[in-house]
Amino acid sequence: MRVRKTLTALICALAAGCAAVRPATAPSTLAEVPLAGTELPAGGQWPTANWWQRYQDPTLEQLVTTALADSPTLAAAHARFDSARESVRLAAAAAGAHLDASAQVARQRLSDNGLFPPKFLGFNWYNQADLGLAASYTFDWWGKQRASVEAATSEARAAAADRTAAALVLSGSVVDSYFGWQLDQARIALLQDRIATLTRYSAIADARVRAAIDDGDEHDRADADLAATRGQLASLQGSAQLRLVALAALTGHAVAQLPPLAAKPLPVLPATLPDRVGLDLLGRRPDIAASRWRVEAAQRRRHIAAAQYYPDISIHALAGLQSIDLGHLLRAGSADPQAGIAIHLPLFDSGARAAQLHVADAEITAAVATYNEAIISAARDVASSVIAGEQAESERVQQLAQLQASAQLEQSAIARTRQGLTDLRPQLSAQYAVLVQRDALAQIDAARLSADIALQRALGGGFEDSHRNSDSTDKP
DSSP states (O other), X not given: OHHHHHHHHHHHHHHHHHHTOOOOOOOOOOOOOOOTTOOOOOOXXXXXXXXXXXXXXXXXXXXXXXXXXXXXXXXXXXXXXXXXXXHHHHHHHHHSOEEEEEEEEEEEEOOTTSXXXXXXXXXXXXXXXXXXXXEEEEOOTTSHHHHHHHHHHHHHHHHHXXXXXXXXXXXXXXXXXXXXXXXXXXXHHHHHHHXXXXXXXXXXXXXXXXXXSXXXXXXXXXXXXXXXXXXXXXXXXXXXXXXXXXXXXXXXXXXXXXXOOOOOOOOOOOOOOOTTHHHHGGGXXXXXXXXXXXXXXXHHHHHHHHHXXXXXXXXXXXXXXXXXXXXXXXXXXXXXXXXXXXXXXXXXOTTHHXXXXXXXXXXXXXXXXXXXXXXXXXXXXXXXXXXXXXXXXXXXHHHHHHHHHHHHHHHHXXXXXXXXXXXXXXXXXXXXXXXXXXXXXXXXXXXXXXXXHHHHHHTTTTOOOTTOOTXXXXXX
């Protein structure tokens, strides 16, 4: 009868505890990339892992490789990934069986006023030796331990995606800085030609003023243009030096350790998108993948919080030896085996379990919001880079037309000068105009290239989430 009453009370307690479990939240809805209705060119290819090789520049490849290998920028991302990877091992170890060995030898004095006075036992001091092997195992009937491992695994995958995202930002910054330096070099060369042209023009205007043929206004305008152009040259030279400093910082080296840089024409590549970009981008962007895995981890942690309402059931066993005489410790009579089963269920916790569920639900909401924000950011990045590339392409067509017209005017001015119909000033003015148009074309080409670089980054830079599962956001 006592056993029946005890079992009845235990069952009622377990039922009361389990009845308080809140139902699991419905799977949070994750957004798709909102690119519908946006007119974007398709038919392109996804970036490769070494996407910067598309520019076919060995110096650039060396810079990016050095940055990815030596830059301290990635150190924190690598450390977070290593920590998350070890967390998976910790969670898996906690979910398994445990076996512990122990040995203890102690010497103790019995109190004269204790429960067993030494005068009845015949001694005050005695030795206590224990030798044991303990095994324990907790049953994972409610999936709490499995969810812990899955949550840690999702966090590790998110950390791996974060590491790739950091590498993508770093490589993109190196490519931007390198081609920015190339643009500065191209514009510096054009400005030097413009200064030489203006210097010749100013000398002719000065000679005409000294000969009392013209007043000094034309000479003053030429000098003003010359001073402004020299100011632009100084600004670009400073910009080029700053880009070298940026490259050195990105690669983790001093400026003197950078490979020799030589001015080269900027590459011109078409900006086109792969087919089905709105769907496939979910597994191609490392930031989206990281956010998705954090949603998964938050849902698994919610499962752990819900499982706190169910009892933990574990078994344990101890094969031990105990003796007050070390010489008798290894004898059969010193055996002290134990075995048991334990059931643990907190019945009254002042709302702690409910609070844990509320925290878990809030974490899911925050993770989903971060994921959806990454989706919107991805759509903006893709659309903006493609539109910027198309805009630069349209501007380039018009700029080429202006450059051609200016070149024709220059040829006409050269022909008139050769025929002796005028002095050298119209030819120098036409030559200056051509240099201005070429400078504008160089800036448009740089904007077009910058849009292409942004597109490679917006498309994930060759990343692909190999662990992506269409059921990853299902209810745990």
